[in-house]
Amino acid sequence: MSPKTIVHLVDDTTAGGVMRMLDFIETNPEMARLGSHRVQVVARGRLAAPQLDEEIIVSHLSVSWRNLPMLVGLRARYADRTLIHVEHSYTGAFTGLKVRHRTRFFALLRTAYSLFDRVIAVSEGQGRWLAERGLVREEALAVIPSCVDLAPFLALPGRYGAPRIIGAIGRFDEQKGFDTLIRAFRETADPDLRLRLIGEGADRAALEELASGDSRISFHGYSSTPAAEMAKLDMVAMPSRWEAYGLVALEARAAGRALLVAQVDGLQDHIEGGARAVAGGTVEAWREAIETACKTGPALHIGIAWGRISAADVQRTTPELWAKLLNKIAGHHHSRDAA
């Protein structure tokens, strides 16, 4: 396949996952072999599609009624180009918890997704949901896990003892469920355990309030070197209420850290990749999971070792899956031209 010109559209430059994945796309050598990538920021809610010269247009935009006119405009203006949408946000658990008018919401998603030649789910868990709800037609749906540069994490020595220092990394926001984690951690009795919350966000004060009085819990800002933060941890906990994929989980696997994830959405992919599942989302479930993991020691090793291997695999296969997708679309376009 000859190199293509590819533009990536994004409207939310504050979303950690989206920006970090775009960084991977722009800097990963395998991704560069696919073609030249350019990232363009577009204002949310603008009505007209921007002027674009690339052959392939990849939307990382948020789907909303407000953004719909621009998405329709994109399809209309670039009718002969390849349009791909990557769904970074919406999931089954999100819908269950946050969407009151399901019929209207699903109508929005079906309408928006139908404008694209391909819709990419960032995890198998999310992809199953998109298929099960009939939101994307089968032949248009592909699953390509998000990825970041894992080299600094793979370079860390793995942590194979019984975990003592637990980390939670991400925005301090309802989605991440750190409130549940703090409550659960407070119920653990071992004075040697530590919980480090790493991030920032609107809920910081409320979380600090929840943690006050338990000196084992500490708060830290984001680091410019995430791998250095990871190096301080034995185990990573992700009690998210919803999560399209969870790049932090991928990093924890690559770093050879024990990993506890809520059994929701895209986090389920990491369970197959060696993480321990915590089902139910209750304080009791998390307390139990933390205590069991911290007592377990050697039996965690299999999961940790598998996590490293499988995370390295993701880094390798993500560009391959993109290549396969673009090839298939190119093949399809040729046969259409020939006809």
Add this chain to the structure above:
Amino acid sequence: MPKASIVVPAYNVAATLPATLQSLRAQTFADYEIVLVDDGSTDETLEIAQSFDCDRLRIVEQANRGLAGARNSGIAAARGELVGFCDSDDLWHPTKLERHVRHLDARPEVGVSYSASAMIDEAGLPLGLSQTPRLTNIDAAHIFRRNPVGNGSAPVIRRAALDAIAWRPAGEFIRDWWFDESFRQSEDIECWLRMALTTDWAFEGIRGDLTLYRINSGGLSAGVEAQFRAWERLVEKLTPLAPGFFERHTPAARAYQLRYLCRRAISDGDAAAAATLARRSFQSSRRPLWEEPAKSATTFAAALALGALGADRFQSLRNAVSGRTATSDQTL
């Protein structure tokens, strides 16, 4: 594999089990199995089940684990892509399974399909009362306040929806849990609310009194406090799933729960309990008053009348007014 499984938890139900099994054997839908879980019965329940003539019936035996534990073992053994539940003193209308299968086939996003129920007495005779829940436009808040599923013999649930909430607690080595076996009351609403908050499977009802729900009279209000404690424990358990949701909806849901318990105390002629429950309901939220003014006013007036007249005269008054002799009313 059968298309549907009907799970029948059974504990010391020799008297009512034959009628339940006959109603399930008589379903008009053809492709289903019945999974009866004998939950460590000490009466003839197991023998009755074993001698029941029905190819569709499979029997699972276990030491007593309670209703939730029996249902869970039934789910674990069920092979259908749809799983219905029928408690072993209730009856299913012959077309119930067929109607729910059709509903679930037509509406792929619906995970829990339920129906209204008609009440029957201990002899199986109709009481002339129905549970008639709202059927459409059901969100988690409505489930929390009004539990439209109603009773444990009403729903037919998609296997995929059940598996989305399965978990295995520490100390459980045999199979998953779907219902929380640490609850002896409120295990239904705990399960439905957990499903509504953590998955996007929809709840929807179909028309018709397709379940015949048996009311046992007497001793109802004895468990009122325990029942209320179980309900408060489910709120405490599930609050971390959606703190904002519970902050908004708990006062009204608690008011409805207290009103329900108040009605049970009234049915039982327990004036002191009824008055306390009515007052607590009113204090928690006035929402039941403007959402369901007639039913709330009747309940609170009845609580007052019961206190003023005493149980015997109140019962005579009640019978005179209603023209019925029903001794209890579990309609929520």
